[in-house]
Amino acid sequence: MFRYFGGACADLLLTLISIVILKIYFETFFEQDKRGIIGEFFWIFYFMWQFILGRTNVLPAYINVMINVFLVSMLCINTYEGGILQKIVFSVLINTIWMLAEFLVGYMFVLCGIHYMVPQFWGSLFSKLFTLFMIICLKKFFQNENVKDLSNKYNITLLLIPIGSMFVVYNTFMLSVDINKKVHIKESLTSLIIILLINIVIFKLYLVMSKEKELEKYNAVYEQQLELCTQHMREKENIMMDFRNARHDIKQHVIVLIEMLDNNQNESAIDYLRKLINIVPLNNLGISRTDNIVVDSLINAKYAIALKEKIKFNVDIHIPMQLPFYSADLSILLGNILDNAIEASLQVTEDNRYIKLFMKFEMNVLIITVVNAYNGKLVKNRNGKIVTSKAETGYHGIGLESVQKVATKYHGSVVVETKQKVFTIKVILCDLS
Known part of the structure; x- marks a missing residue:
């Protein structure tokens, strides 16, 4: 009974750490959706899934990964604001980093002569703590950055990197463990670290690309401004030309008006003035x-x-x-x-x-x-x-x-x-x- 209760508490601790990792991670890159009701449901569902997974891990590893990616993606889509593909990219990225951290801990156990499946609790705990450490570092780096959504083609392209990383690292890990030679395990460990760094660099790449998109947007706005300002200056130049032409005629208009007034042709003078008003260049401003x-x-x-x-x-x-x-x-x-x-x-x-x-x-x-x-x-x-x-x-x-x-x-x-x-x-x- 005590052993069962202790195991449940251990699984509960691991589940809570998983929740904290996702909360810190997603709040670093996304604004929380104010609706919240559907999001809360997915948080509860994800909590239950993680707890059950810790208690009865009967499904194959790749099935667990697929379910986890799906749940995290749905959680992000229904809890935070932003583009759907962007949320999927960041959901797959956190799952990839998490998976790579688990393999990294597994390699450490194997190099110490311990089978990677034996210390299940400690392996899961160390991998989650390492993931949490990386997420906190990412938060420090990106907390003042505004990551914009990219176009679908860029999101899909970037999505291929973490998906391919999971596939490559999983097969590399299983092959190196089956061969069970330290030289191959060390080489595989080095490859894993490189792939992990590549996936972390994606965050920086995403930020740079989003800034480029924002800069492109503002450049287009500035081009529009220049075009409008040029048009505005052309209009003013045309008006000044009208003023210049009108200045040559103003003397003649004054002479005609004086002659009309001298002859008491007041109505004619008023009509003449009205016609002049209608051709005033200022009307075209x-x-x-x-x-x-x-x-x-x-x-x-x-x-x-x-x-x-x-x-x-x-x-x-x-x-x-x-x-x-x-x-x-x-x-x-x-x-x-x-x-x-x-x-x-x-x-x-x-x-x-x-x-x-x-x-x-x-x-x-x-x-x-x-x-x-x-x-x-x-x-x-x-x-x-x-x-x-x-x-x-x-x-x-x-x-x-x-x-x-x-x-x-x-x-x-x-x-x-x-x-x-x-x-x-x-x-x-x-x-x-």
């Missing part, structure tokens, strides 16, 4: 005239698209020439919001299409509000978040995710309201520097 090149360029570009699509576009903007926010972030934020507003407006009839943009900067706080018509239907992902229905999302991100990231970066917030086919989004950015 665009809808946004804040002298903030990034904001004006982007809003005027979207305004041109809206006019082409017969969307009523009204703005009320009160911002200074310089804002304390990165231009790329403003482009991402405004570009996403206005693109989505235009897209939503195109889903309704021409008579009902409209966009209203309000911007105000006061007390180091920027408030952006966009109100637009929509058809009353929203596309949401599995997490309940609103996403875009466009086939090509470009570098603006998916749905409002990029908007939320920019708001979070500046300690702000995003509020979305939908009422009677009116979509309203309000974004607040704070300058705390």
Whole structure:
């Protein structure tokens, strides 16, 4: 009875260590999903599986590995936020590192003349503690890093490395143990350590690739900014040319007006003035005239698209020439919001299409509000978040995710309201520097 109770306590300890390893590991790379209910179920299920596995290990090793990979993947998918393939890659990676740690401990036992299957508890304990040590080291290295999800092709490519590692190390271990020669065991141990390091390097590789993706995204945004600014400067140059041409004609216009007034032709003079007003070059400046090149360029570009699509576009903007926010972030934020507003407006009839943009900067706080018509239907992902229905999302991100990231970066917030086919989004950015 005492022996059974002691064994149960030992298995419970090993299971708890397994839970701690996964908690530390996943919280290093992912944000926890706020839903939590399904995730809690998988945590309980995984706990039971680990405890049962410790009590009755009757299945073949490769079956246990497959079940463990599946459960850890499902646990990560249903507990943390992020791309599904990214979660699978990191789930397979932790299982691979865990498995390599077990083989490493097994090699140590064999080199000490102990059969690797005999000290089952101690082997499992040492391998888990070694895995925990590596995870804590990873946490120290990655705790301040923001690992972005990669495209499917990169995730699948990286996934092949840990899967191949498990297969190679398992067969190498079994062959070297069967031969039972220290020289082969030492060579196999060296190979295992190299493969373990390769799998650890994947984390660094994933981080570098995600940063490259983020840099590529911002480069695309900057290119868009340059294009918009160039267009904006061209428009101003055309306006200046209009001013220059108008200056040559202004004297003649004044002479005509003076002659009309001298002859008491007041009505004719008023009509003449009205015609002059309609050809004033300032009318071609665009809808946004804040002298903030990034904001004006982007809003005027979207305004041109809206006019082409017969969307009523009204703005009320009160911002200074310089804002304390990165231009790329403003482009991402405004570009996403206005693109989505235009897209939503195109889903309704021409008579009902409209966009209203309000911007105000006061007390180091920027408030952006966009109100637009929509058809009353929203596309949401599995997490309940609103996403875009466009086939090509470009570098603006998916749905409002990029908007939320920019708001979070500046300690702000995003509020979305939908009422009677009116979509309203309000974004607040704070300058705390």
